Amino acid sequence: MTFNLKMVEFCVCFMAKLKRWQARLDSIAVRLGLTGNICLGFLFYPVSRGSSLLAAVGLTSESSIRYHIWLGNLVMTLFTSHGLCYCIYWISTNQVSQMLEWDRTGISHLAGEITLVAGLVMWATTYPAIRRRFFEVFFYTHYLYMVFMLFFVFHVGISYALISFPGFYIFIIDRFLRFLQSRNNVKLVSARVLPCETVELNFSKSPMLMYSPTSILFVNIPSISKLQWHPFTIISSSKLEPKKLSVMIKSQGKWSTKLNHMLASTDQIDHLAVSVEGPYGPASTDYLRHQSLVMVSGGSGITPFISIIRDLLYVSSTSACKIPKITLICAFKTSSDLSMLNLILPISTEISSYVDIQIKAFVTREKVSTCNMNIIKTLCFKPHSSDQPISPILGPNSWLWLATILSSSFMIFIIIIAIISRYHIYPIDQSSKKYTSAYTSLIYLLAISISVVATSTVAMLCNKKSYYNKKDQNIDVLSPLMIESSLGQLLPEFTNIHYGERPNLNKLLVGLKGSSVGVLVCGPRKMREEVAKICSFGSAENLQFESISFSW
Template identity: 55%
Template structure:
């Protein structure tokens, strides 16, 4: 199986290098004047028309990588990669070390900055080449033939070149936000980590497309053709559709400004759902043939989005809640044994009694190894929605049921925490939640597996002493088997920053458990595509694309071609684009729905087995070594992170941080300073 993975990996690398080579060569004269005409002449047919060549060069290779990548990830899951990675010593620490800590880009590592710089170089290279190619045909005679001055003709061509370059950034925009995509895990990424890449790309797209639109408005103004802003050509570029797409993008970007996003999250959230209209009008603007360049990323995102929609229709079984005095609640759900996830995974939660439309992401604090039939999340009441949830569950009126839907969990395809000698986790406030899942998984590893778990140091900063009760959820409230925490070298350093001495209140006595009575229609949380979800996802990508090709071929051959004859100048661009958009949606909806229905029967049978087994029993006794024995609490001070991190011994010290931005930047600055070469930085940020 390892040899098969090696062959698949080599093939994927070759295809990805080929895709990269095409993007580099695309703006050159050799590609536009020789390669592309030959490809079009070879591929052009009565079945796929003018978009056939574009789909072959840009769409098919990416979907091939996504499908084959699913097979690669499935085999890796079967081989239990986390165990293999524990023996892999870090040799890329220099590339992963934080280089930029302050600035608009946030915390950026060496390799991220290198890739970002490379992408900017690609955009500059493309823009320079396109302008060179377009300007080469401009002469006073050619300008006069169009009734233009030379500078006006150059402005027209410059606006077009900017649009084509903007299309490059737009092609990559949707990859980072596909939560269950196979593309990101191939590069060791998750959608949570990649959100900043989506932000970078979004800013570039808006800047370039806005510049493109302004250049044309100026051009139409100086040539006295401003009425072209209202044109919707039959078989050419539709200006109105482009303007609508740009306005939608500007609205999305405006609501994404950090100050607006934090204060009016709902406005930001709902505005982002206009993305579909933006893409539709973009396709209507440029035509489906040209849009096939950007289709792969959006195609993968649509599959992910439709699967999330299907999963969100199911109400899940909420078994209990644990209320902490620090306005924090731990929700415990029933889950199927076939659902496995890695530490630091997230789920999106919807509570219709609070809001039918709002979905909020939370870190999964449970471990699928330690507690195979339960999934838990810890939610701190810091915003309007989370505060309402806490008040709803803690209200004196008896509540025996709470209707909840979830999407996920989503997380890394594999983890590498075992490869470190020491693991230092630095948290601020509710930032402790991803570390709870890591500790629980390491407890299982140290107890049941042969691998030696690293020494774990948890540095947790809280505002008030009541927040210390969040440490009590490190161990699950219930489990089928007791695990010995003493086998894990765990040390907890807790800091209460706003109180100088312990309070007289017994916060632990204020912890309250709430039991729920699930309804018969509630189901355990399960993988929407079953235990072999990667294989099913690959099958959906491949089969839906086949359905798309067959449907497109039939429509083109028997409806479009008899009218258009592959001239691209007779059949309506808008009608053709609408037809093919509907075909894309139909292909994804049918294949994804069939896959979900196929797995639904298995999930239902497993849900019945869990229901017959009843609720899990309470822990009969505390582990041999209680958390209190490994916890030191400091009042009225903040942790001296620099001293604590530099004193860590070992050839490999993993430093993971989650919390306020300033805390993350402080830790990143220490790890990136080069004072200790054994520090390997990683951060979790859940700023949506």
């Protein structure tokens, strides 16, 4: 009898502990989901390329990607843990059927599982090995963010989803504005094919479009891929070349290789349809604060420095301000890569006597030149009448227009929801049949979409009418002589080429004179780390290190 009583007491105690453990697991799962919801609220700020918030905190759309990656990993870790905790909870309490439940007025478990599956698919394709080798898979699966956000709202309801909506709201506006810009074909004027399998594309642009050096332009060519957008560094200067915008594209993947073969295998292409998004870049750059600038590049890492050099050349020709001494240290694998030096200057630009520039080029895999660097194929296109110069989607005061769109669209959203709630949702809620959470969420999402589309479209049309100069449509096709540069004149006077050796960065950087020497580096990770290590030495206090890396 005593034994039976002890067994009963043990069972009661065990069940109490089990229920306590299950209650704690339920509490932990709720906290994980709430924390994930808060982190989700910050996830979309870094990928709002045109947002003025990034510039306000000193970030560019490209440099902020790392924060998006960190937040994405954190969000998916929290949401995955949240889902696993509830799966364990339901199994331990014999409530497996809860996994398929879609509550009319409460939390929808099935919608949450769809959200988690969509998130896991996106998360899996962000693994570096997959993203680099199968970029198309990574690119296309990221469109699942629409499924993720839709069912996330269905899962938690619109009230809890509003915690994460400010960042997503800004992203929706930015994404729709980019969609409007990408609907137009831009005026591609010419292209140059270099012997190092590199292509330079020259676009016509509106003179009112201003951008800073190292800016990025997203390019889409439907004849290669209708869905793929790729970012490229702008090598032109909006000040030196007010009616032209140029990008350099190195053949490093399937998309860029197809473009290079397309242009290299034909003597003449009358027209090439191209759409763009951007440009995006830093709000401003202040390279004049240094007494001298040393730019260290590896391979195609020379591209951002071309735009910097062109911008400084403009300053030297229009201002009495003395520009820094410029030293470009560039490392290439083969002598054919030296042809990229052709892109540093347009032929119509002369180096001012006030500019002190020196180029030190290193060819690491060849001891003698095996390529004629002056063999450059030039193609001129005939733009269609519907093609437009690249221009800012919201005009020169884009930050002001963006603020107007945000405030006005939010007010329209509030008015729509107030009317629908008063005359449609409220009468049903007062009856015995409650209005379903999914329908309420869907109405809120539709109201947001309508307000964003209406205000963004009106803003774009107003800017197009006010700022779009009809004369820009009649810009003549640039002749090959106006877009080429003369390597024969540039190399002997300003450039030293070293074959069969790598640059001794320690020897080239240590001991540079001047109270402030800006050291900019763009290239492989190993090169950036080496330069950073040199600049961090105590004896190199005058070296100001800045890394320019692109991780789209």
